[in-house]
Amino acid sequence: MKYYLTTPIYYVNAAPHIGHTYTTLAAETIKRLKRMQGFDVTLTTGTDEHGQKVERSAQATSKTPEEFTALVSNEFRALWDRIGIQYDHFIRTTDPKHHETVRWLFQRCIANGYIYKGSYTGQYCVSDELYVNDAQPGDNCPDCGRPTETVTEENYFFKLSAFTDRLLKHYEDHRDFIQPESRRNEVLSFVRGGLQDLSISRTTINWGIPLEGKHTAYVWFDALISYITAVGGTDTGVWPADLHLIGKEILRFHGVFWPAFLMAGDVALPKKIYAHGWLLFENDKMSKSRGNIVRTDPIRQVMGMEALRYFLFREIVFGQDGGFSYDALVGRYNSELANGLGNLASRTLAMIKQYREGLISTPELDDAHPLAVSARAAIELALRSFEAFEFSKGLEAIWSMLSGVDRFIVEQAPWKLAKSTEPGAPQQLDNALYASAETLRIAVVLLHPVLPESTLNIWAQLGMAESLEAFPIAELAWGQLRAGQAIGLLAPVFPRIEAKSAIDQMRALEEQETLRQQTLLGRAPEPKSETPAEGTILPPSEKIAVEDFGKVDLRVGLVVSAERLKGADKLLHLKVDIGEPEPRTILAGIALFYEPEKLAGRKIVIVANLQPRKMRGIESNGMVVAASLEGGNPVLAGFLEDVPVGARLK
Secondary structure (H helix, E strand, O other): OEEEEEEEEEEOOOOOOHHHHHHHHHHHHHHHHHHHOOOEEEEEEEEEOOOHHHHHHHHHOOOOHHHHHHHHHHHHHHHHHHOOOOOOEEEEOOOHHHHHHHHHHHHHHHHOOOEEEEEEEEEEEOOOOEEEOOOOOOOEOOOOOOEOEEEEEEEEEEOHHHHHHHHHHHHHHOOOOEEOHHHHHHHHHHHHOOOOOEEOEEOOOOOOOEOOOOOEEOHHHHHHOHHHHOOOOOOOOOOOOOEEEEEHHHHHHHHHHHHHHHHHOOOOOOOOEEEEOOEEEOOEEOOOOOOOOOOHHHHHHHHOHHHHHHHHHHHOOOOOOEEOOHHHHHHHHHHHHHHHHHHHHHHHHHHHHHHHOOEOOOOOOOOOOHHHHHHHHHHHHHHHHHHOOOHHHHHHHHHHHHHHHHHHHHHHOHHHHOOOOOOOHHHHHHHHHHHHHHHHHHHHHHHOOOOHHHHHHHHHHOOOOOOOOOOOHHHOOOOOOOOOOEOOOOOOOOOOOOHHHHHHHHHHHHHHHHHHHHHHOOOOOOOHHHOOOOOEOOOOOOOOOHHHHHOOOEEEEEEEEEEEOOOOOOOEEEEEEOOOOOOEEEEEOOOOOOOHHHOOOOEEEEEOOOOOEEEOOEEEOOEEOEEOOEOOOOEEOOOOOOOOOOOEEO
16 A cells, blocks of 8 residues: 655755754654555655745855755755655755656646636735735735735736636545645635636746746746656656645645646645644744744754654644744653653663563463553554544553553552562562563554654664564554563663753754854844844834824724634734724734634724725725834733723824
8 A cells, every 4th residue: 555645845945944844754753654554655855946035045145046956955855864854755846857747737737728828917925936916016915924026927827716616526525635624624715715817937037947938837836746746757656645744834835726736637636735833932933034943953963853753743732833942842851751751661671670580571461451451542542643643642642551650660569579478479570560561562662653763772672573663553452562572782762851951052053053054055144133132122213293193093993803814823803893884894913912702892092094905815904003012912002091982092
């Protein structure tokens, strides 16, 4: 049985960081699990190297696009090799074979009547390589908030509008095509809102795949097709992909554009698209522009990859946003790996060596033994959870089993049984040692996809002869540990780490790695002194005349309703009454700081005479007024006294 899965094809406008690592580790963990389930697994990763943003980045570093993309692509490949990622294909979109595949699908779509030539005048977000159809000149991108640029050019257009019904039917017929459910609902809402035809070529840039005439393939038409190129086309028995694993910010491209392209070319669709959440650092998404990126190598050098792997999948509910901090990383490692799994392995194996000359004892246990019952429950729940990519839930089940062994050892007190002269003590000791070792073996098998190195270490210490990587995990059961088996050489697996020293080392290495990447990419280090510290009170802005202030119409508004905006983590959709016949619609970027249900009935201040602008397809007619220190949370302006709705602030 084949199983083909992919990471995103990572954009080369920046060097790799922990967010890229998170997705790639998840894909590789799934690969290891599927291999233990008997699948012939293929994992593709790679780099997306075309587009206007890359072209400009290369120019800014005085490199050719070829030099720049090769440099950054090598950074990704080298990091995956250092951290032990077992990928099968690393595809670069600059590969000539990929150019052939793109033109092949382009021609199929033309032949089937889904591509036509036209012209486009409108706004384009270079940062997201995204056409913003509803935006006006001067508007910011609704996704990233950066300014859009006005573009006028001849294009090839893809008839995306022709696929609304076909896509909706596919989503309905294949309910797990897009997961998790919250992401599926986002896509359904977007498609039900109506699809517009999509420009899939550019004539104002040269860095990309040539199509016909002076046309260059739009980067998102190009990049998605690399999933097919990587496995040699659609006729090799590997396509379609069983799983595209992506971050939620690129869901629209994968969940809407990609299946439509494939339908238009009569190509089989992938079976599942899973969009996970963001890694947050200091409550905000990690990004180059915010300067809050955490890199992988400093963590690897100080704590090892097993610590990071465990933290990411135990701490964060996969599919949702999750926070990262060095303190939490070290805390999880010490409490659950060093004091938990590592300590259990050391105690159990040391007692077998001391009390039974290093041989697994012969037990007299029945199926009702407490550890047997606990192990069967953990096996069932962990495997079901891992299959659904609920890694934290599966790990929680395993650690519940392990904590039961700790209690069991304390209750049985093997060190006392070894000295006891009671007639049944030797057999009771055999039972205790076997039950502990068998639970450890089961935990090692279940944990191998997540902790591949340390589990191999413990597996060898248990004296297991068969391959752990090829263990048929579906056949895992209590009682498979062979009596009389000799254990291996013992060694610590997870030594405790001193938190302050480790965190200081990681922070210092992070600064070094940041400087190395900036130097490598020809970018001067960003001066820290220019960034105000969180909580700083900034000096007043340049003075304005009273006439300028008089142009701003500030009004008292009553929040009639508030709800989260689907697909936009930071935006709330407000209905605000300012004394007009109908309440105003206002989109406000306060969703991370205010619960919508607590805003209804609250009086706020709005700027009432701003030009309306569209965001996420909704026209926002005003702006809420809030106060915050630099880097701090916004606090909505309000009133102590009762002020009538619609009153003007002067």
